[in-house]
Amino acid sequence: MNQDKALLKVLRGECVSPPPIWLMRQAGRYLPEYRKVRATQPDFISFCLNPEAASEVTLQPIRRYGFDASIVFADILLTPMALGQKVWFVKGEGPKLEAVDPTRLNHLSTTGAMDHLAPVGETLSILRRELPSSCTLIGFAGSPWTVATYMVEGGGSKDKWAVRQAAWKDPARFDDLLSLLIEVTADYLIMQANAGAEVLKLFDSWAEGLPDPLFDRVIIGPTRAIIEKVRAAGIEAPIIGFPRGAGPNYVAYAKETGITGLALDHGVSTRWAIEALPRDLPVQGQLDPAVLKVGGAILADEVQRLRAAWKDRPYIFNLGHGITPDVPPEHVDQLMALVRASDH
Numbered sequence: 607m608n609q610d611k612a613l614l615k616v617l618r619g620e621c622v623s624p625p626p627i628w629l630m631r632q633a634g635r636y637l638p639e640y641r642k643v644r645a646t647q648p649d650f651i652s653f654c655l656n657p658e659a660a661s662e663v664t665l666q667p668i669r670r671y672g673f674d675a676s677i678v679f680a681d682i683l684l685t686p687m688a689l690g691q692k693v694w695f696v697k698g699e700g701p702k703l704e705a706v707d708p709t710r711l712n713h714l715s716t717t718g719a720m721d722h723l724a725p726v727g728e729t730l731s732i733l734r735r736e737l738p739s740s741c742t743l744i745g746f747a748g749s750p751w752t753v754a755t756y757m758v759e760g761g762g763s764k765d766k767w768a769v770r771q772a773a774w775k776d777p778a779r780f781d782d783l784l785s786l787l788i789e790v791t792a793d794y795l796i797m798q799a800n801a802g803a804e805v806l807k808l809f810d811s812w813a814e815g816l817p818d819p820l821f822d823r824v825i826i827g828p829t830r831a832i833i834e835k836v837r838a839a840g841i842e843a844p845i846i847g848f849p850r851g852a853g854p855n856y857v858a859y860a861k862e863t864g865i866t867g868l869a870l871d872h873g874v875s876t877r878w879a880i881e882a883l884p885r886d887l888p889v890q891g892q893l894d895p896a897v898l899k900v901g902g903a904i905l906a907d908e909v910q911r912l913r914a915a916w917k918d919r920p921y922i923f924n925l926g927h928g929i930t931p932d933v934p935p936e937h938v939d940q941l942m943a944l945v946r947a948s949d950h
């Protein structure tokens with residue numbers, strides 16, 4: 607492994623200037639070359655499980671912009687699919703799942719799950735061969751709570767009403783679901799690291815709005831359990847955690863889970879985070895995706911603000927959430943120039 611890569615340096619706690627940059631959802635619909643490949647694919651899941659097509663769209667934003675990291679093209683909903691749940695995507699509506707009842711999980715099993723996920727390992731092996739030597743390869747998975755949210759709600763949900771009730775009402779049964787997810791997620795991350803992922807990321811996109819007891823039980827506990835399993839398998843790759851919307855609970859998450867780096871959303875106060883988080887903790891993110899959509903002088907101001915705020919800390923430039931399909935690709939050129947400009 608090339609330890610000189612800027613992203614790996616930051617994840618070892620070094621301050622790097624200019625900071626390395628990549629964007630969540632950097633492979634996606636805002637790129638015309640992505641839409642072209644997407645149109646050739648029968649459905650989104652088979653696209654994710656087609657190593658040739660998935661590696662091609664992963665490489666597209668690297669060729670166009672020269673990001674410091676490349677995240678494998680896949681989806682967090684591949685794990686429920688691998689456990690035997692029906693998952694499909696409806697154009698314009700997002701993911702749909704055949705909702706599960708946490709008290710009746712008998713049809714879900716980790717047996718054979720890794721066979722379903724093996725194509726993602728192939729995609730990673732192709733990427734390790736094809737990526738420029740300065741670019742770090744990131745593998746990822748959804749965290750148990752966020753994936754359970756989709757599994758129980760049967761799709762995306764604003765208030766997570768059904769899954770929150772399930773978690774409070776019958777903790778033992780809900781823990782069975784989380785345990786199943788801990789196991790498949792740890793195995794999946796281990797497989798990805800063995801296939802060439804140099805960094806691993808856990809997406810907990812629905813960590814917002816949870817009272818402390820639930821946050822500890824469904825976010826911190828399962829994240830720590832996954833990391834322990836991954837480390838017990840001898841995997842040393844840095845792990846970035848993203849409990850989106852965790853607010854002040856970002857601190858407990860950073861201290862108690864064993865993550866190497868913390869991805870922050872744009873809603874968390876920068877002033878607060880700098881005071882509250884450990885000085886040596888590698889941090890990623892914070893640019894509001896709406897600012898990237900707007901571009902121009904506002905984008906320049908926000909890049910300047912974030913670079914100045916985090917300049918004495920190990921920091922990876924990124925958005926606070928995924929890039930939206932309506933972003934003009936030229937705005938990303940502008941962002942790259944601003945982030946790569948030498949210190950002011």
Ligand code: CP3
Pocket residue numbers: 629630631632633634635644650677678679680681682683699700701746762809811928
């Ligand atoms: O470039 C990358 O970031 C790598 C690939 C990636 C995708 N999804 C591709 C994708 C990653 C890291 C994800 C993670 C993911 N998937 C998350 C966590 C991050 C987040 O955004 O909070 C979540 C919650 C999902 C579930 C998911 N997948 C949703 C809600 C949707 C539909 C929303 C939408 O934008 O349409 C997807 C589909 C999806 N995953 C697309 C892409 C490029 C768009 C599908 C398309 O091309 O039609």
